[in-house]
Amino acid sequence: MELCLKVIPNRSKYAQIKRCYCEKGHDGRCEEFPYLKHLAHHFKQVANKIKRDATKTTGAAWKSENAGPNRIDRWVMLLSDEELEQYGIKMMALKQTVVAKLREKAASYEDCMAVAAKLTWIVYQMLDAPEAPENIKKHLEACFGKFQAGATKCIVCKMPLSFRSFSQAKRGRAKIETAHMNPRIHNANNVGFAHRECNIAQGDKTLDEFYTWIAQILERVQSSTS
């Protein structure tokens, strides 16, 4: 699908260009997330989660003492230390481990926007997901292919995921999270959803590394008990 991509005026303090992701030649005003309108109206929490996970670094790990900037646009982390200093972000003042984590989450604006659309496409294919309005379905299917109802699985454990999990929590944490087949790459081909426990178990391994790792664990367990 050809996109409008006109620049949308915005007041981001990082002088970020934002673009319109409606179909080229669309009616009405330009919008960054046209395909999220339906979810934003009926399931605001889910729409906000998609936007946030697609575009922001996570913050939890440095909420404590060595706090770096909490939840920042991923593309801002593509800027150099010098450029960031102009925006009041002093990378040199942060712990090296925090810097590494922030830099690892860096992604271009274009990749982040593609991730948001891909996650929305995935959400609509969850068990118990609401039905997408025809125009949104058409838009997302033009980008990523036909919807298969209920086809969405946890990218780690391959169990079907239910849309209801978005409103379920375990010990105060959401039950499903945005996840990456390779945790160091944030683009549309590499994202999906996973159970929180699966995402945590995967850690900073790629999925391939994770499966190899657990297969080796099971081999050692078997040989140590036999």
Added chain:
Amino acid sequence: MELCLKVIPNRSKYAQIKRCYCEKGHDGRCEEFPYLKHLAHHFKQVANKIKRDATKTTGAAWKSENAGPNRIDRWVMLLSDEELEQYGIKMMALKQTVVAKLREKAASYEDCMAVAAKLTWIVYQMLDAPEAPENIKKHLEACFGKFQAGATKCIVCKMPLSFRSFSQAKRGRAKIETAHMNPRIHNANNVGFAHRECNIAQGDKTLDEFYTWIAQILERVQSSTS
């Protein structure tokens, strides 16, 4: 081995009885952790870790907003809400999830002391571990059996663990952690060490549950790719 178990006067604000864990009829003054003397002298960090992990609840999870008491003696968590209130700990004021985590870490003083001794016994059997002085070796072997040099493995992944891992960190976190075969039981039969990543992957599952879980993941991955 018969232990002295005389009460050691102490100034714990929770009116806790502390006891001597030297051999019965020992010379010199009574001590809680006689078998830790050698590590405390040469590897203070390791000795402190053993004491702390054996006797204290962990704090990381509630360091943030809903802060409960940070690192508290595990046996204090056996007291009722009313008793705790007398010590200025208001369990009712904490989030339910925090209370659950704290209560889950509860263990008797006796179990905690046995855990400390067991962990010390395990440490001396790590690869590259220092040699235990004869009296300490004798004490620990009387409690838990003969040392096997280099026999200590990660309780999760069954890879040999090196004493050097105690001074290694990954992203600012220690590489090995005290771990539990069943995360809800804190006693000498149920503890060991694990790689941080292994401990995290195990999460709140028992080891048996964890192995079953990862075996099922691998089955689903194989059937979804074949």
